[in-house]
Amino acid sequence: MIRKGALVALFVLAGVTLEVCLFARIPLPGATPDLVAVIVVSLALAFGSRTGALAGFFGGLAIDIAPPADSPIGVSALVLCVAGLLVGLASDPGGRSALASIGLAAGACAATLLVSAIVLGLVGSPRVEWANMGVLLVTTAAYGAILAAFVIPLTLRVSRIGQPPVRI
Amino acid sequence: MKGFRRLRVIIAVLVLTCVTLIVLTVREDSGGPLRGVGNAIFGPLERGASAIFTPIGGFFSDLGTWRDSVDRVKALEAENEKLKALVETSAEDRARVAELDALLKLSAAGQYRMVPAQVIAIGPTQDFAWTVTIDAGSRDGLGVDMTVVNGSGLVGRVVSVGEGTATVALMIDATTSLGGRIAQSQEIGIVSGTGAQYELQMQILDPLAPVDVGTAVVTFGSEGGRPYVPGVPIGVVTEVKGAPGQLARIAILRPYVDMSTLDLVGVITEPPRVDPRDSVLPGAAPVPSPSPS
Numbered sequence: 001m002i003r004k005g006a007l008v009a010l011f012v013l014a015g016v017t018l019e020v021c022l023f024a025r026i027p028l029p030g031a032t033p034d035l036v037a038v039i040v041v042s043l044a045l046a047f048g049s050r051t052g053a054l055a056g057f058f059g060g061l062a063i064d065i066a067p068p069a070d071s072p073i074g075v076s077a078l079v080l081c082v083a084g085l086l087v088g089l090a091s092d093p094g095g096r097s098a099l100a101s102i103g104l105a106a107g108a109c110a111a112t113l114l115v116s117a118i119v120l121g122l123v124g125s126p127r128v129e130w131a132n133m134g135v136l137l138v139t140t141a142a143y144g145a146i147l148a149a150f151v152i153p154l155t156l157r158v159s160r161i162g163q164p165p166v167r168i
Numbered sequence: 169m170k171g172f173r174r175l176r177v178i179i180a181v182l183v184l185t186c187v188t189l190i191v192l193t194v195r196e197d198s199g200g201p202l203r204g205v206g207n208a209i210f211g212p213l214e215r216g217a218s219a220i221f222t223p224i225g226g227f228f229s230d231l232g233t234w235r236d237s238v239d240r241v242k243a244l245e246a247e248n249e250k251l252k253a254l255v256e257t258s259a260e261d262r263a264r265v266a267e268l269d270a271l272l273k274l275s276a277a278g279q280y281r282m283v284p285a286q287v288i289a290i291g292p293t294q295d296f297a298w299t300v301t302i303d304a305g306s307r308d309g310l311g312v313d314m315t316v317v318n319g320s321g322l323v324g325r326v327v328s329v330g331e332g333t334a335t336v337a338l339m340i341d342a343t344t345s346l347g348g349r350i351a352q353s354q355e356i357g358i359v360s361g362t363g364a365q366y367e368l369q370m371q372i373l374d375p376l377a378p379v380d381v382g383t384a385v386v387t388f389g390s391e392g393g394r395p396y397v398p399g400v401p402i403g404v405v406t407e408v409k410g411a412p413g414q415l416a417r418i419a420i421l422r423p424y425v426d427m428s429t430l431d432l433v434g435v436i437t438e439p440p441r442v443d444p445r446d447s448v449l450p451g452a453a454p455v456p457s458p459s460p461s
Contacts, residue, residue, distance in 0.1 A: 016210065020301070021217040024290035027428065032292035050175050057182045064189075065206025067214065068291045068299035068335040070327055073202050074189030081182050085175075113294050120296065123194045127296040127342040129363045140294065 004051060007158065008043060012059045015039040016066050030132075030139025034109045036063055036076075038147040040084045041105045042155035049088025056084030072123055079115045083108050102148045109144030110137045207305075207330025215303055215332060218288035267432040270319020274434070277448045280397060281438035282317070283308050287430045288333070296363065298324075298341035302433060305332045313395035315387075315436040320450075321401035321424035322387060323433050334435070338427050339402070340365055346396050347388030348421075350379065350405070351446045356388055359402060359421065365428060368403055368421040379408050379419050384449050393439025401449050424450070 015036045023033045036059045044052025060077030063069060087104055113136060121128045193200060268284065275282050285304035291297050304310055306329050316323040316336045324338040337344060340361045348359035348370050357372040372379060383405050389398025403421035410417040 013209075013213065017213045017217045019292060020210075020289035021214050022221045024292055025221070031294055034292065034294060050171075050178060053175075053179055053182060057186070060186075061189075062206070062210070063292075065202050066210035067203075067207055067301040067328070067330060067333050068289055068297075069203075069206070069295065070291070070297045070299045070335060070337060071295055072190045072194040073200075074186040074193065077189070078183060078186035081179075081186065085179060116294060117296070119190075123190060125296070127363055129296060129342075136293065 004047060008051065008055045008058065011039045011043065011155070012036070012055065012062050015059065016062045019063075020066065020068070028139070028143070029135075031113065031136045031143065032140075033143035033147055034112070034140055035147055035151070036060070037080060037083065037109050037112050038105050038144055038151045039155070040080050041087050041101075041108045041148065042152040044084045044088035045091050045101055045104070045152060046155050046159040047088075049085050052084030052088035053081050054084070056080035056082070071120065071125065071127075075116055075119050075123070076112075079112045079119065082115075083112050098149075098152075101152050102145050105148030105152065106141040106145040110141040113137060113140050203328050204330070207328070207333060211301075211305070211330045211333035214289045214301055218286075218303070264432060267319055271317075271432065271434045274317060274319055274448060277444065279440040279442075279444065280317075280434075280436045282434035282436045283310065284432060284434050285334075286432055296342075298338040298361070298363070298427065299327070300336050300338065300430065301333050302336055302435070303333060304435060305330045305334050307331055309437050310334050310435055311437075315393070315395060315397045315400065315439075316433050317400055317436060318425055318430065318433045320426070321403070322396075323425050323427075323430065325395040326435060336433070338430075340368065340423065340427055346402075347390070348385045348402055349388045350377075351384040351386055351449055353377065353379075353383070355379065357385075357419070359385065366422055368423055370405075370419040370421055372417045372419055375415055375417060376412050378412065379405060379417070381405050381408065384446075385419075385421055386446060386449065389439075389443060393436070397436050397439040399440070399444035399446070399448050 019032065019035045023035060040052065040056045040059050043055040057077050060080035063076045064071065064073045087108055090104065117128050117133065271284060283304050285302040287300045288303045289301035291299040310326060310329050312326055312329055314326045316325060322339055324336045324344065326334050327337045328335045340363065342361050342363040344361035346359050347356060349356050355372060355374055355377040357370045359368055359370045362369055370385060385402045385405065387396045387398055387400045387402060390396045401424050403423040405419045406422045407420040408417065409420070
Protein backbone atom coordinates (compact mmCIF):
# COMPACT_ATOMS: atom_id res chain seq x y z
CA MET A 1 0.00 0.00 0.00
CA ILE A 2 2.73 2.45 1.04
CA ARG A 3 4.93 1.13 -1.76
CA LYS A 4 2.15 1.71 -4.27
CA GLY A 5 1.53 5.22 -2.95
CA ALA A 6 5.21 6.09 -3.13
CA LEU A 7 5.41 4.74 -6.66
CA VAL A 8 2.39 6.78 -7.76
CA ALA A 9 3.82 9.92 -6.12
CA LEU A 10 7.23 9.41 -7.74
CA PHE A 11 5.76 8.84 -11.19
CA VAL A 12 3.44 11.83 -10.89
CA LEU A 13 6.19 14.23 -9.73
CA ALA A 14 8.61 13.06 -12.42
CA GLY A 15 5.90 13.08 -15.09
CA VAL A 16 4.70 16.62 -14.43
CA THR A 17 8.24 18.02 -14.20
CA LEU A 18 9.38 16.29 -17.40
CA GLU A 19 6.26 17.39 -19.24
CA VAL A 20 6.61 21.13 -18.52
CA CYS A 21 10.42 21.35 -18.47
CA LEU A 22 11.36 19.02 -21.32
CA PHE A 23 8.49 18.00 -23.58
CA ALA A 24 6.85 21.44 -23.74
CA ARG A 25 10.21 22.96 -24.79
CA ILE A 26 10.76 20.59 -27.71
CA PRO A 27 9.28 22.34 -30.76
CA LEU A 28 6.97 19.50 -31.84
CA PRO A 29 3.99 20.12 -34.13
CA GLY A 30 0.57 20.07 -32.48
CA ALA A 31 0.05 18.98 -28.89
CA THR A 32 2.61 18.55 -26.12
CA PRO A 33 3.36 14.86 -25.43
CA ASP A 34 1.00 14.10 -22.54
CA LEU A 35 3.34 12.15 -20.29
CA VAL A 36 1.09 12.43 -17.23
CA ALA A 37 -1.88 10.87 -19.06
CA VAL A 38 0.32 8.01 -20.27
CA ILE A 39 1.63 7.47 -16.73
CA VAL A 40 -1.93 7.36 -15.36
CA VAL A 41 -2.87 4.78 -18.01
CA SER A 42 0.19 2.69 -17.23
CA LEU A 43 -0.49 2.78 -13.48
CA ALA A 44 -4.13 1.79 -14.13
CA LEU A 45 -2.89 -1.11 -16.26
CA ALA A 46 -0.42 -2.19 -13.60
CA PHE A 47 -2.59 -1.89 -10.50
CA GLY A 48 -6.24 -1.70 -11.61
CA SER A 49 -9.08 0.77 -11.53
CA ARG A 50 -8.81 2.06 -7.95
CA THR A 51 -5.13 2.99 -8.20
CA GLY A 52 -5.80 4.26 -11.72
CA ALA A 53 -8.49 6.63 -10.48
CA LEU A 54 -6.38 7.84 -7.55
CA ALA A 55 -3.28 8.29 -9.73
CA GLY A 56 -5.41 10.18 -12.27
CA PHE A 57 -6.79 12.46 -9.56
CA PHE A 58 -3.40 13.30 -8.05
CA GLY A 59 -1.65 13.49 -11.42
CA GLY A 60 -4.30 15.83 -12.77
CA LEU A 61 -4.22 17.91 -9.58
CA ALA A 62 -0.44 18.21 -9.92
CA ILE A 63 -0.76 19.37 -13.54
CA ASP A 64 -3.42 21.86 -12.41
CA ILE A 65 -1.34 23.43 -9.62
CA ALA A 66 2.24 23.09 -10.93
CA PRO A 67 3.50 26.34 -12.41
CA PRO A 68 2.89 27.57 -15.13
CA ALA A 69 -0.69 26.22 -14.97
CA ASP A 70 -3.34 28.95 -14.95
CA SER A 71 -6.60 27.08 -15.63
CA PRO A 72 -9.34 26.35 -13.06
CA ILE A 73 -7.91 23.80 -10.61
CA GLY A 74 -9.59 20.40 -10.84
CA VAL A 75 -10.30 20.07 -14.56
CA SER A 76 -7.34 17.80 -15.33
CA ALA A 77 -7.86 16.01 -12.01
CA LEU A 78 -11.47 15.20 -12.92
CA VAL A 79 -10.69 14.10 -16.47
CA LEU A 80 -7.64 11.99 -15.62
CA CYS A 81 -9.39 10.43 -12.61
CA VAL A 82 -12.19 9.17 -14.85
CA ALA A 83 -9.62 8.09 -17.48
CA GLY A 84 -7.66 6.07 -14.91
CA LEU A 85 -10.86 4.45 -13.65
CA LEU A 86 -12.07 3.48 -17.14
CA VAL A 87 -8.67 2.15 -18.27
CA GLY A 88 -8.44 0.10 -15.07
CA LEU A 89 -11.93 -1.32 -15.62
CA ALA A 90 -11.36 -1.98 -19.32
CA SER A 91 -8.09 -3.83 -18.91
CA ASP A 92 -8.07 -7.47 -17.97
CA PRO A 93 -5.15 -7.93 -15.56
CA GLY A 94 -4.53 -11.47 -16.82
CA GLY A 95 -4.03 -11.09 -20.54
CA ARG A 96 -3.30 -7.79 -22.19
CA SER A 97 -1.39 -7.43 -25.40
CA ALA A 98 1.23 -4.74 -25.80
CA LEU A 99 -0.53 -3.34 -28.84
CA ALA A 100 -3.87 -3.06 -27.02
CA SER A 101 -2.17 -1.23 -24.12
CA ILE A 102 -0.52 1.25 -26.47
CA GLY A 103 -3.83 1.78 -28.27
CA LEU A 104 -5.52 2.36 -24.91
CA ALA A 105 -2.90 4.99 -23.99
CA ALA A 106 -3.26 6.78 -27.34
CA GLY A 107 -7.04 6.77 -27.03
CA ALA A 108 -6.83 8.03 -23.45
CA CYS A 109 -4.56 10.95 -24.51
CA ALA A 110 -6.99 12.02 -27.23
CA ALA A 111 -10.05 11.53 -25.00
CA THR A 112 -8.60 13.50 -22.08
CA LEU A 113 -7.69 16.37 -24.42
CA LEU A 114 -11.18 16.46 -25.91
CA VAL A 115 -13.02 16.16 -22.58
CA SER A 116 -10.74 18.77 -20.94
CA ALA A 117 -11.54 21.18 -23.76
CA ILE A 118 -15.28 20.52 -23.32
CA VAL A 119 -15.10 21.00 -19.53
CA LEU A 120 -13.01 24.18 -19.92
CA GLY A 121 -15.55 25.44 -22.45
CA LEU A 122 -18.42 24.65 -20.07
CA VAL A 123 -16.86 26.57 -17.18
CA GLY A 124 -16.40 29.55 -19.49
CA SER A 125 -12.67 29.58 -20.26
CA PRO A 126 -12.05 32.00 -23.14
CA ARG A 127 -8.96 30.09 -24.24
CA VAL A 128 -10.35 26.94 -25.84
CA GLU A 129 -9.60 26.94 -29.54
CA TRP A 130 -11.67 24.50 -31.62
CA ALA A 131 -10.17 25.41 -34.98
CA ASN A 132 -7.13 23.14 -34.78
CA MET A 133 -8.63 20.52 -32.47
CA GLY A 134 -8.20 17.84 -35.16
CA VAL A 135 -4.44 18.37 -35.34
CA LEU A 136 -4.16 18.39 -31.54
CA LEU A 137 -6.14 15.15 -31.19
CA VAL A 138 -4.14 13.28 -33.84
CA THR A 139 -0.74 14.48 -32.55
CA THR A 140 -1.53 13.85 -28.88
CA ALA A 141 -2.64 10.28 -29.73
CA ALA A 142 0.52 9.69 -31.75
CA TYR A 143 2.86 11.07 -29.06
CA GLY A 144 0.89 9.13 -26.43
CA ALA A 145 1.41 5.88 -28.35
CA ILE A 146 5.16 6.52 -28.65
CA LEU A 147 5.49 7.40 -24.95
CA ALA A 148 3.36 4.39 -23.96
CA ALA A 149 5.75 2.02 -25.72
CA PHE A 150 8.40 3.07 -23.18
CA VAL A 151 6.39 4.04 -20.10
CA ILE A 152 4.06 1.01 -19.84
CA PRO A 153 6.82 -1.66 -19.80
CA LEU A 154 8.79 0.48 -17.31
CA THR A 155 5.79 0.85 -15.00
CA LEU A 156 4.95 -2.86 -15.20
CA ARG A 157 8.54 -3.78 -14.38
CA VAL A 158 8.79 -1.31 -11.49
CA SER A 159 5.41 -2.44 -10.15
CA ARG A 160 6.71 -6.01 -9.85
CA ILE A 161 9.79 -5.05 -7.79
CA GLY A 162 9.65 -6.66 -4.38
CA GLN A 163 6.75 -8.92 -5.27
CA PRO A 164 6.93 -12.71 -5.50
CA PRO A 165 7.37 -13.91 -9.08
CA VAL A 166 4.15 -14.88 -10.81
CA ARG A 167 3.78 -18.62 -11.35
CA ILE A 168 2.27 -19.67 -14.62
CA MET B 169 -18.96 -6.78 -4.67
CA LYS B 170 -17.49 -5.12 -1.59
CA GLY B 171 -14.58 -3.94 -3.75
CA PHE B 172 -16.97 -2.25 -6.14
CA ARG B 173 -18.75 -0.43 -3.34
CA ARG B 174 -15.44 0.93 -2.05
CA LEU B 175 -14.49 1.94 -5.58
CA ARG B 176 -17.80 3.77 -5.97
CA VAL B 177 -17.22 5.67 -2.72
CA ILE B 178 -13.68 6.63 -3.76
CA ILE B 179 -14.80 7.79 -7.20
CA ALA B 180 -17.69 9.79 -5.73
CA VAL B 181 -15.34 11.53 -3.28
CA LEU B 182 -12.73 12.29 -5.98
CA VAL B 183 -15.25 13.61 -8.52
CA LEU B 184 -16.96 15.78 -5.89
CA THR B 185 -13.56 17.16 -4.84
CA CYS B 186 -12.74 18.00 -8.46
CA VAL B 187 -16.06 19.71 -9.09
CA THR B 188 -15.73 21.71 -5.85
CA LEU B 189 -12.21 22.80 -6.81
CA ILE B 190 -13.32 23.83 -10.30
CA VAL B 191 -16.23 25.86 -8.94
CA LEU B 192 -14.00 27.49 -6.31
CA THR B 193 -11.18 28.43 -8.69
CA VAL B 194 -12.97 29.20 -11.94
CA ARG B 195 -13.45 32.89 -11.14
CA GLU B 196 -10.11 33.31 -9.48
CA ASP B 197 -7.46 35.46 -11.10
CA SER B 198 -4.21 34.88 -9.28
CA GLY B 199 -4.80 31.40 -7.90
CA GLY B 200 -5.45 30.48 -4.29
CA PRO B 201 -3.55 28.58 -1.61
CA LEU B 202 -3.40 25.46 -3.82
CA ARG B 203 -1.30 27.32 -6.39
CA GLY B 204 1.05 28.24 -3.55
CA VAL B 205 1.35 24.55 -2.71
CA GLY B 206 2.03 23.82 -6.38
CA ASN B 207 4.69 26.52 -6.48
CA ALA B 208 6.31 25.17 -3.34
CA ILE B 209 6.43 21.58 -4.63
CA PHE B 210 7.12 22.04 -8.33
CA GLY B 211 9.08 25.31 -8.29
CA PRO B 212 12.33 23.74 -7.00
CA LEU B 213 11.74 20.63 -9.15
CA GLU B 214 11.36 22.72 -12.29
CA ARG B 215 14.41 24.84 -11.46
CA GLY B 216 16.48 21.70 -11.03
CA ALA B 217 15.09 20.00 -14.11
CA SER B 218 15.68 23.02 -16.33
CA ALA B 219 19.28 23.17 -15.13
CA ILE B 220 19.63 19.64 -16.52
CA PHE B 221 17.62 19.99 -19.72
CA THR B 222 18.59 23.48 -20.89
CA PRO B 223 22.25 22.81 -21.81
CA ILE B 224 21.30 19.75 -23.92
CA GLY B 225 23.01 19.87 -27.27
CA GLY B 226 26.61 20.03 -28.39
CA PHE B 227 27.41 17.40 -25.81
CA PHE B 228 27.95 14.30 -27.85
CA SER B 229 31.67 14.56 -28.19
CA ASP B 230 33.41 11.37 -28.98
CA LEU B 231 34.83 9.92 -25.79
CA GLY B 232 35.81 6.52 -27.11
CA THR B 233 38.50 7.52 -29.57
CA TRP B 234 40.90 9.80 -27.74
CA ARG B 235 42.58 6.88 -25.97
CA ASP B 236 43.75 5.49 -29.27
CA SER B 237 47.09 7.30 -29.53
CA VAL B 238 48.16 5.40 -32.68
CA ASP B 239 45.33 6.65 -34.80
CA ARG B 240 46.09 10.33 -35.15
CA VAL B 241 43.09 10.97 -37.31
CA LYS B 242 40.77 9.87 -34.57
CA ALA B 243 42.53 12.00 -32.01
CA LEU B 244 42.24 14.97 -34.30
CA GLU B 245 38.58 14.21 -34.90
CA ALA B 246 38.00 14.11 -31.15
CA GLU B 247 39.78 17.40 -30.76
CA ASN B 248 37.72 18.79 -33.58
CA GLU B 249 34.53 17.64 -31.87
CA LYS B 250 35.61 19.26 -28.65
CA LEU B 251 36.39 22.50 -30.41
CA LYS B 252 33.05 22.35 -32.17
CA ALA B 253 31.28 21.82 -28.86
CA LEU B 254 33.23 24.75 -27.45
CA VAL B 255 32.23 26.93 -30.39
CA GLU B 256 28.61 25.88 -30.00
CA THR B 257 28.51 26.65 -26.30
CA SER B 258 30.23 29.97 -26.83
CA ALA B 259 27.67 30.73 -29.54
CA GLU B 260 24.96 30.08 -26.96
CA ASP B 261 26.78 32.32 -24.50
CA ARG B 262 27.05 35.04 -27.13
CA ALA B 263 23.32 34.74 -27.84
CA ARG B 264 22.61 35.13 -24.12
CA VAL B 265 24.89 38.14 -23.90
CA ALA B 266 23.12 39.70 -26.88
CA GLU B 267 19.76 39.10 -25.23
CA LEU B 268 20.92 40.63 -21.97
CA ASP B 269 22.33 43.55 -23.93
CA ALA B 270 19.00 44.14 -25.65
CA LEU B 271 17.22 43.96 -22.29
CA LEU B 272 19.65 46.46 -20.82
CA LYS B 273 19.14 48.82 -23.74
CA LEU B 274 15.36 48.57 -23.39
CA SER B 275 15.55 49.23 -19.68
CA ALA B 276 17.89 52.17 -20.23
CA ALA B 277 15.69 53.66 -22.96
CA GLY B 278 12.50 53.27 -20.92
CA GLN B 279 14.10 53.90 -17.53
CA TYR B 280 12.47 50.80 -16.13
CA ARG B 281 13.91 48.89 -13.23
CA MET B 282 13.83 45.20 -13.97
CA VAL B 283 14.82 41.79 -12.69
CA PRO B 284 16.20 39.38 -15.30
CA ALA B 285 14.86 35.82 -15.33
CA GLN B 286 15.02 32.73 -17.45
CA VAL B 287 12.10 30.70 -18.79
CA ILE B 288 12.31 27.25 -17.17
CA ALA B 289 9.00 25.59 -18.03
CA ILE B 290 6.23 26.00 -20.57
CA GLY B 291 2.58 25.03 -20.17
CA PRO B 292 1.40 22.09 -22.29
CA THR B 293 -0.56 22.96 -25.43
CA GLN B 294 -3.47 20.83 -24.18
CA ASP B 295 -4.10 23.42 -21.50
CA PHE B 296 -4.87 26.08 -24.17
CA ALA B 297 -3.14 28.59 -21.89
CA TRP B 298 -0.03 30.44 -23.06
CA THR B 299 1.85 30.48 -19.78
CA VAL B 300 5.49 29.94 -18.82
CA THR B 301 7.40 29.57 -15.57
CA ILE B 302 10.39 31.82 -14.91
CA ASP B 303 13.14 31.28 -12.34
CA ALA B 304 12.59 34.42 -10.29
CA GLY B 305 10.01 34.78 -7.54
CA SER B 306 8.96 36.69 -4.47
CA ARG B 307 12.47 36.60 -3.01
CA ASP B 308 13.69 38.51 -6.09
CA GLY B 309 11.07 41.18 -5.52
CA LEU B 310 8.49 39.92 -7.99
CA GLY B 311 4.78 40.41 -7.42
CA VAL B 312 1.54 39.62 -9.20
CA ASP B 313 0.64 41.91 -12.14
CA MET B 314 4.14 43.03 -13.01
CA THR B 315 5.05 43.61 -16.66
CA VAL B 316 7.36 41.07 -18.33
CA VAL B 317 9.45 42.14 -21.33
CA ASN B 318 12.44 40.98 -23.29
CA GLY B 319 14.83 42.84 -25.58
CA SER B 320 12.26 42.97 -28.39
CA GLY B 321 9.22 44.18 -26.48
CA LEU B 322 6.29 43.08 -24.35
CA VAL B 323 6.11 39.44 -23.26
CA GLY B 324 3.23 39.38 -20.78
CA ARG B 325 2.39 39.80 -17.13
CA VAL B 326 3.05 37.90 -13.92
CA VAL B 327 -0.07 36.02 -12.80
CA SER B 328 1.21 34.11 -9.79
CA VAL B 329 4.37 34.17 -7.72
CA GLY B 330 6.10 31.47 -5.72
CA GLU B 331 9.22 31.82 -3.64
CA GLY B 332 11.72 31.13 -6.40
CA THR B 333 9.48 30.86 -9.47
CA ALA B 334 6.69 32.86 -11.05
CA THR B 335 4.07 32.16 -13.70
CA VAL B 336 3.82 34.55 -16.64
CA ALA B 337 0.74 34.77 -18.88
CA LEU B 338 2.05 35.67 -22.34
CA MET B 339 0.28 38.50 -24.13
CA ILE B 340 -0.86 36.10 -26.88
CA ASP B 341 -2.92 34.20 -24.28
CA ALA B 342 -6.63 34.55 -24.96
CA THR B 343 -7.29 36.05 -21.51
CA THR B 344 -4.94 38.98 -22.10
CA SER B 345 -6.41 42.38 -22.73
CA LEU B 346 -4.47 45.61 -22.42
CA GLY B 347 -4.49 49.20 -23.52
CA GLY B 348 -2.43 49.90 -26.62
CA ARG B 349 -1.41 53.16 -28.26
CA ILE B 350 -0.50 53.52 -31.90
CA ALA B 351 2.88 55.20 -32.14
CA GLN B 352 2.90 58.73 -33.60
CA SER B 353 -0.88 59.03 -34.14
CA GLN B 354 -1.53 58.47 -30.39
CA GLU B 355 -4.75 56.58 -31.14
CA ILE B 356 -5.65 54.19 -28.36
CA GLY B 357 -7.32 50.82 -28.45
CA ILE B 358 -7.71 47.52 -26.64
CA VAL B 359 -5.16 44.87 -27.57
CA SER B 360 -6.15 41.29 -26.83
CA GLY B 361 -4.53 37.91 -27.33
CA THR B 362 -6.09 35.47 -29.74
CA GLY B 363 -4.37 32.28 -28.60
CA ALA B 364 -2.56 32.23 -31.94
CA GLN B 365 1.18 32.65 -31.70
CA TYR B 366 1.76 35.40 -34.24
CA GLU B 367 -1.46 37.37 -34.02
CA LEU B 368 -2.95 39.94 -31.68
CA GLN B 369 -6.16 41.89 -32.13
CA MET B 370 -6.51 45.58 -31.44
CA GLN B 371 -9.91 47.17 -31.21
CA ILE B 372 -9.48 50.82 -32.15
CA LEU B 373 -11.64 53.08 -30.02
CA ASP B 374 -11.97 56.03 -32.42
CA PRO B 375 -13.94 54.78 -35.45
CA LEU B 376 -12.61 57.54 -37.69
CA ALA B 377 -8.94 57.34 -36.78
CA PRO B 378 -6.55 56.57 -39.63
CA VAL B 379 -4.59 53.36 -39.02
CA ASP B 380 -1.79 52.43 -41.38
CA VAL B 381 -0.35 48.98 -41.92
CA GLY B 382 3.21 48.89 -40.63
CA THR B 383 2.83 51.31 -37.72
CA ALA B 384 3.99 50.23 -34.32
CA VAL B 385 1.83 49.84 -31.21
CA VAL B 386 3.13 50.41 -27.67
CA THR B 387 1.48 49.82 -24.30
CA PHE B 388 -0.76 52.61 -23.06
CA GLY B 389 0.09 51.79 -19.46
CA SER B 390 -2.09 50.87 -16.53
CA GLU B 391 -2.62 52.87 -13.39
CA GLY B 392 0.48 52.60 -11.24
CA GLY B 393 2.26 50.62 -13.95
CA ARG B 394 0.45 47.40 -13.09
CA PRO B 395 -0.11 45.08 -14.87
CA TYR B 396 1.39 47.01 -17.80
CA VAL B 397 3.90 49.85 -17.71
CA PRO B 398 3.57 52.45 -20.49
CA GLY B 399 5.68 52.65 -23.62
CA VAL B 400 6.66 48.99 -24.11
CA PRO B 401 6.59 47.94 -27.81
CA ILE B 402 3.80 45.43 -28.46
CA GLY B 403 3.77 44.79 -32.21
CA VAL B 404 3.24 46.06 -35.73
CA VAL B 405 -0.10 46.54 -37.51
CA THR B 406 -0.30 43.98 -40.33
CA GLU B 407 -3.94 44.32 -41.34
CA VAL B 408 -6.89 46.60 -40.64
CA LYS B 409 -10.41 45.16 -40.75
CA GLY B 410 -13.36 47.48 -41.25
CA ALA B 411 -13.55 50.83 -43.00
CA PRO B 412 -13.18 54.17 -41.20
CA GLY B 413 -16.52 55.09 -39.62
CA GLN B 414 -17.42 51.50 -38.87
CA LEU B 415 -17.97 50.90 -35.16
CA ALA B 416 -15.89 47.78 -34.70
CA ARG B 417 -12.56 48.39 -36.36
CA ILE B 418 -10.03 45.72 -35.64
CA ALA B 419 -6.33 45.98 -36.39
CA ILE B 420 -4.35 42.75 -36.51
CA LEU B 421 -0.91 43.07 -34.91
CA ARG B 422 2.15 40.92 -35.19
CA PRO B 423 3.96 40.87 -31.82
CA TYR B 424 7.60 41.97 -31.74
CA VAL B 425 8.49 39.12 -29.40
CA ASP B 426 8.70 35.62 -30.84
CA MET B 427 7.02 33.57 -28.12
CA SER B 428 8.40 30.26 -29.40
CA THR B 429 12.01 31.22 -28.69
CA LEU B 430 11.57 32.92 -25.32
CA ASP B 431 14.56 32.45 -23.09
CA LEU B 432 15.73 35.45 -21.10
CA VAL B 433 13.09 37.93 -19.96
CA GLY B 434 12.97 40.92 -17.65
CA VAL B 435 10.32 41.60 -15.05
CA ILE B 436 9.71 45.30 -14.51
CA THR B 437 9.65 45.76 -10.76
CA GLU B 438 9.51 49.52 -10.87
CA PRO B 439 7.71 51.46 -13.61
CA PRO B 440 9.29 54.56 -15.14
CA ARG B 441 8.51 57.87 -13.50
CA VAL B 442 7.54 59.40 -16.84
CA ASP B 443 5.88 57.69 -19.80
CA PRO B 444 8.70 57.02 -22.30
CA ARG B 445 6.18 57.49 -25.18
CA ASP B 446 7.67 56.03 -28.37
CA SER B 447 11.34 56.16 -27.41
CA VAL B 448 11.60 52.41 -26.69
CA LEU B 449 10.50 51.38 -30.20
CA PRO B 450 13.22 49.76 -32.31
CA GLY B 451 15.03 52.43 -34.33
CA ALA B 452 13.83 55.29 -32.15
CA ALA B 453 16.30 57.97 -31.16
CA PRO B 454 17.54 57.53 -27.59
CA VAL B 455 15.98 59.84 -25.07
CA PRO B 456 18.33 62.46 -23.75
CA SER B 457 18.75 61.77 -20.09
CA PRO B 458 17.29 64.53 -17.96
CA SER B 459 20.14 66.82 -16.99
CA PRO B 460 20.21 68.08 -13.44
CA SER B 461 19.23 71.72 -13.37
